[in-house]
Amino acid sequence: xxSLLDTRARITGGTLSAVDAIxxxxxxxxxxxxxxxxxxxxxxxxxxxxxxxxxxGIAVGIKDIIDTADMATEFGSGIYAGWRPRADAAxxxxxxxxxxxxxxKTATTAFAGLDPAATVNPHDAGHTPGxxxxxxxxxxxxxxxxxxxxxxxxxxxxxxxxxxxxxxxxPSFRLLPTVGVKTFSWALDTLGLFGxxxxxxxHALALIADRPEIETAAPERPRLALCLQDFAGSxxxxxxxxxxxxxxxxxxxxxVVTDLTLPEPFAQAWRAHPTVQDVEARQALAWxxxxxxxxxxxxxxxxxxxxxxxxxxxxxxxxxxAHRARRLLKETFSDVDAILTLSSVGRAPQGLGSTxxxxxxxxxxxxxxxxxxxxxxGDGLPLGxxxxxxxxxxxxxxxxARMIEGALLRA
Amino acid sequence: xxSLLDTRARITGGTLSAVDAIxxxxxxxxxxxxxxxxxxxxxxxxxxxxxxxxxxGIAVGIKDIIDTADMATEFGSGIYAGWRPRADAAxxxxxxxxxxxxxxKTATTAFAGLDPAATVNPHDAGHTPGxxxxxxxxxxxxxxxxxxxxxxxxxxxxxxxxxxxxxxxxPSFRLLPTVGVKTFSWALDTLGLFGxxxxxxxHALALIADRPEIETAAPERPRLALCLQDFAGSxxxxxxxxxxxxxxxxxxxxxVVTDLTLPEPFAQAWRAHPTVQDVEARQALAWxxxxxxxxxxxxxxxxxxxxxxxxxxxxxxxxxxAHRARRLLKETFSDVDAILTLSSVGRAPQGLGSTxxxxxxxxxxxxxxxxxxxxxxGDGLPLGxxxxxxxxxxxxxxxxARMIEGALLRA
Numbered sequence: 001x002x003s004l005l006d007t008r009a010r011i012t013g014g015t016l017s018a019v020d021a022i023x024x025x026x027x028x029x030x031x032x033x034x035x036x037x038x039x040x041x042x043x044x045x046x047x048x049x050x051x052x053x054x055x056x057g058i059a060v061g062i063k064d065i066i067d068t069a070d071m072a073t074e075f076g077s078g079i080y081a082g083w084r085p086r087a088d089a090a091x092x093x094x095x096x097x098x099x100x101x102x103x104x105k106t107a108t109t110a111f112a113g114l115d116p117a118a119t120v121n122p123h124d125a126g127h128t129p130g131x132x133x134x135x136x137x138x139x140x141x142x143x144x145x146x147x148x149x150x151x152x153x154x155x156x157x158x159x160x161x162x163x164x165x166x167x168x169x170x171p172s173f174r175l176l177p178t179v180g181v182k183t184f185s186w187a188l189d190t191l192g193l194f195g196x197x198x199x200x201x202x203h204a205l206a207l208i209a210d211r212p213e214i215e216t217a218a219p220e221r222p223r224l225a226l227c228l229q230d231f232a233g234s235x236x237x238x239x240x241x242x243x244x245x246x247x248x249x250x251x252x253x254x255x256v257v258t259d260l261t262l263p264e265p266f267a268q269a270w271r272a273h274p275t276v277q278d279v280e281a282r283q284a285l286a287w288x289x290x291x292x293x294x295x296x297x298x299x300x301x302x303x304x305x306x307x308x309x310x311x312x313x314x315x316x317x318x319x320x321x322a323h324r325a326r327r328l329l330k331e332t333f334s335d336v337d338a339i340l341t342l343s344s345v346g347r348a349p350q351g352l353g354s355t356x357x358x359x360x361x362x363x364x365x366x367x368x369x370x371x372x373x374x375x376x377x378g379d380g381l382p383l384g385x386x387x388x389x390x391x392x393x394x395x396x397x398x399x400x401a402r403m404i405e406g407a408l409l410r411a
Numbered sequence: 412x413x414s415l416l417d418t419r420a421r422i423t424g425g426t427l428s429a430v431d432a433i434x435x436x437x438x439x440x441x442x443x444x445x446x447x448x449x450x451x452x453x454x455x456x457x458x459x460x461x462x463x464x465x466x467x468g469i470a471v472g473i474k475d476i477i478d479t480a481d482m483a484t485e486f487g488s489g490i491y492a493g494w495r496p497r498a499d500a501a502x503x504x505x506x507x508x509x510x511x512x513x514x515x516k517t518a519t520t521a522f523a524g525l526d527p528a529a530t531v532n533p534h535d536a537g538h539t540p541g542x543x544x545x546x547x548x549x550x551x552x553x554x555x556x557x558x559x560x561x562x563x564x565x566x567x568x569x570x571x572x573x574x575x576x577x578x579x580x581x582p583s584f585r586l587l588p589t590v591g592v593k594t595f596s597w598a599l600d601t602l603g604l605f606g607x608x609x610x611x612x613x614h615a616l617a618l619i620a621d622r623p624e625i626e627t628a629a630p631e632r633p634r635l636a637l638c639l640q641d642f643a644g645s646x647x648x649x650x651x652x653x654x655x656x657x658x659x660x661x662x663x664x665x666x667v668v669t670d671l672t673l674p675e676p677f678a679q680a681w682r683a684h685p686t687v688q689d690v691e692a693r694q695a696l697a698w699x700x701x702x703x704x705x706x707x708x709x710x711x712x713x714x715x716x717x718x719x720x721x722x723x724x725x726x727x728x729x730x731x732x733a734h735r736a737r738r739l740l741k742e743t744f745s746d747v748d749a750i751l752t753l754s755s756v757g758r759a760p761q762g763l764g765s766t767x768x769x770x771x772x773x774x775x776x777x778x779x780x781x782x783x784x785x786x787x788x789g790d791g792l793p794l795g796x797x798x799x800x801x802x803x804x805x806x807x808x809x810x811x812a813r814m815i816e817g818a819l820l821r822a
Binding site: 069080083086087088089090092093094096097174177178179180183186187209210211280283284286287288290291311312 | 480491494497498499500501503504505507508585588589590591594597598620621622691694695697698699701702722723
C-alpha cells in the first residue's frame with residue numbers, strides 16, 4: 001500500500017514532487033484497476049496539481065456518491081448516468097484547499113445501499129471487497145491511492161476496510177461535513193477515510209477537520225473494554241480469534257483490558273437502526289422511487305418497498321431508543337478509553353452477490369461515535385478489529401488503534 | 412390571501428377542480444407578480460395536475476434553494492444561472508406524492524444569506540418583504556399561493572412572515588427533510604411553511620410530515636410564558652404593543668399568561684448562533700468561495716471572509732452553549748405549553764437594501780424548537796408575534812397559535 005505519511009515525507013524532503021506523486025497514482029490506476037474494478041473515472045489530465053499545501057501530492061479516491069465538479073457523479077446508478085454536479089462537495093473542496101488532488105471516483109453500491117458494485121476484493125477476486133464504499137477500500141488496499149473517502153450508514157466504511165485489510169475511520173457524526181454527499185439517512189450517513197495505516201488516516205483526519213489534537217492524542221495506559229456485541233449474533237471463529245489477538249497485543253503494549261457486556265438498551269438501539277435508516281431513506285430517495293422505481297437495483301428496491309409501510313411512530317420510538325443508548329454509552333466511556341470489538345462477522349464472504357453483513361457496525365453508526373478498523377495481520381483474506389471511542393474523541397480512538405496496530409505488527 | 416383549507420373544501424365539495432385551482436394560481440402569478448418580484452419561474456404548462464390526493468389542487472411556491480427536477484434552481488446566485496438539478500428535493504417529492512403542484516420557484520436571497528432579493532413587500536413596495544424566504548412570504552401575502560416553502564437558519568421564515576403578514580411555521584429541527592435543499596448551516600437550516608392562516612399551515616404540515624396529531628393537538632387552558640428576549644436587545648414600541656395585545660387576547664381565550672425572563676445561558680447560546688452558523692457556512696459554501704468568490708454578493712462575501720478566521724474551538728464552545736440551553740429549555744417547557752415572544756424587531760424596515768434583523772429568531776432556530784408566526788391585525792405594515800413550543804411538539808405550538816389568531820380576529 002502507499003503510505004500518506006511516507007509520500008508526504010518524500011515530498012517535503014525534496015525527493016518526490018507533487019506532480020510526480022500524482023502521475024504515479026494515475027499510472028497505478030491504469031496498471032492495477034482493470035483487475036479490480038475500483039475506479040470509475042479519473043480527473044482530467046489537465047487538473048492542476050498544487051505544489052504546496054499539507055496534502056500536496058496526495059491522490060485521493062472519492063466514493064461516487066460524493067459530488068465532484070470536474071467528474072461525473074453517478075451514485076452507482078444508471079438513473080444518474082453522466083450526471084455532473086455543479087459544485088464540489090464540502091469535503092472535496094476541503095481536500096483541494098489542503099493541496100490534495102481528488103483524482104478519481106471510486107465504485108459505490110447504488111446509492112450506498114446493499115446491491116454490490118462491480119469491484120472485487122484485491123486479495124481474492126472471487127470475494128467481495130465489502131460495501132458500500134467498495135472501490136475506495138479496494139483501491140487503497142491495492143496500493144492505488146494513499147487516501148480515499150467513503151461513507152457509512154450501517155457499516156460501509158469499517159466492513160470494507162476489514163475485508164480489504166486497510167486502516168479506516170468512521171469519525172464522530174458530523175465531524176466531516178456531508179454537504180454534497182448523496183443522502184441515504186441523514187441521522188446516520190457519515191463520511192470516512194481509508195488509508196494504509198492508522199497514523200496515515202489520523203494525519204489526514206486532523207488536517208481535513210482542522211483539529212491537530214486528533215493526531216497527537218495518546219492515552220498512557222488505556223483502559224479497553226472488550227465487547228463481543230452478543231445482541232448482534234455471533235461472529236466467525238477466526239474473527240473472534242483476531243479480536244482476542246488484538247486484545248492480548250494491546251495488553252502487551254500496556255493497555256488494561258476488561259470484558260464488557262452491553263445491557264439491553266443497546267440491543268434495542270441496535271434493532272432500531274434499520275427503522276431509523278429506512279424511514280429516512282424513503283424520504284431521501286423519494287424522487288428516485290417515484291420516478292425511477294424500475295431502474296433501482298433489486299435489494300434497494302425491495303428495501304424501499306418495505307419502507308413505505310413504516311410509520312412515524314416506529315421512527316420516533318427508534319430515535320428514542322438511540323437517544324437512551326447514547327446517554328448510557330457516555331457513562332460507559334467514563335470508565336474506559338475505548339471499546340475493542342469486531343469489525344465484521346468474519347473474512348470477506350465468497351462471491352460477489354453480497355457485500356457482507358453490517359451487524360457489528362450498525363450500533364456504533366447509530367451512536368455517532370468514532371470507529372477505527374485496525375487490520376490484524378495473518379494468513380488468508382484480511383481480518384480487522386474495531387476500536388470505538390466516545391463521541392467527539394476521534395483522537396483517542398485513533399491513538400488506541402495506533403497502539404494496537406503497532407503491537408500486532410511487533411507480535 | 413388564498414386559504415388552503417378553503418381551496419381543499421371547494422375541491423372536495425365538487426365546486427372547484429384541481430386543474431382549475433392550479434390554472435387560477437398561474438393567472439394570479441401573471442397578474443400580480445410583475446409588481447412584486449416574488450416568482451422567478453413557473454413549472455412547464457404541461458406539468459400534470461393530480462386530481463386526487465389530500466393536497467390536490469394546491470399550488471405551492473418553492474423557495475429557490477430547494478431542488479426541483481422540472482425547474483431551474485439557482486440559489487439566488489448567478490453562479491448557478493440556469494442550473495437544473497436532476498432530482499426533486501425530498502420535500503418537493505413529498506408534495507407531489509400528496510397531489511400538490513410545486514408550481515413556481517420563489518425569490519431567495521443568495522444562498523439564503525442577507526443580501527436582499529428583488530422582491531418587494533406586498534403591503535408597500537418601498538419596504539423589504541424580509542428574507543431570506545422573500546418570495547415565498549410575499550407571494551402568499553399577495554394571494555398568489557395558498558402554500559409556500561421557505562427555510563430558516565437565523566430568522567428567514569418567521570421574519571418575512573411577520574413583515575408580510577402571513578402565518579408561518581419553522582417546525583422542529585429535521586421534522587421536514589432537508590435533502591435537496593442548499594446547505595448554509597446543517598445544524599440550523601430548517602424547512603418551513605407559509606400560509607394564509609394557522610389552520611392552513613397546520614393542515615399542510617400534518618400531511619407533509621405524515622403526523623395527523625400535529626393538526627389535532629389542543630391544550631385546554633394553555634400556560635403561556637411571555638418573553639421579551641432582553642438579551643437580544645429591545646424591540647420597537649409597536650412590536651411590543653402587538654405582543655401585549657396578543658397576550659391579552661390569549662388570556663381572554665382562556666390562556667394563563669406569566670412573564671418569563673430567560674437566564675444567562677440563553678443569552679450565551681444566542682451569542683453563539685452566528686459562530687455555529689458561519690463555521691458551517693464556510694464549509695458548506697467552500698466551493699463557491701474558492702472558485703467564485705468575486706461573484707458572491709457583498710454581505711455574504713464579507714461574512715465568509717470573516718468566517719475563514721473562526722476556529723473549531725469557538726465552534727465547539729458554541730455547540731456546547733447550545734446544548735446547555737436546549738437542556739434548560741426542556742425544563743422551562745415542563746411548566747409552560749408555549750412561549751409567546753416577538754417575531755421581529757418591528758414592522759418591515761423601509762428600503763430594499765436590507766432584509767431586516769433576525770435577533771428575535773436566532774435563539775429558537777439554534778434550539779431547534781417549533782416557532783409559529785401569528786399576524787396581529789392592525790393598521791399599516793404588518794406585525795406578528797411568535798409562538799414557540801418544546802422540541803417535537805409542533806402540534807402544541809400550532810394549537811396555541813391558532814387560539815391567539817382566533818382571539819385577535821375576534822377582538
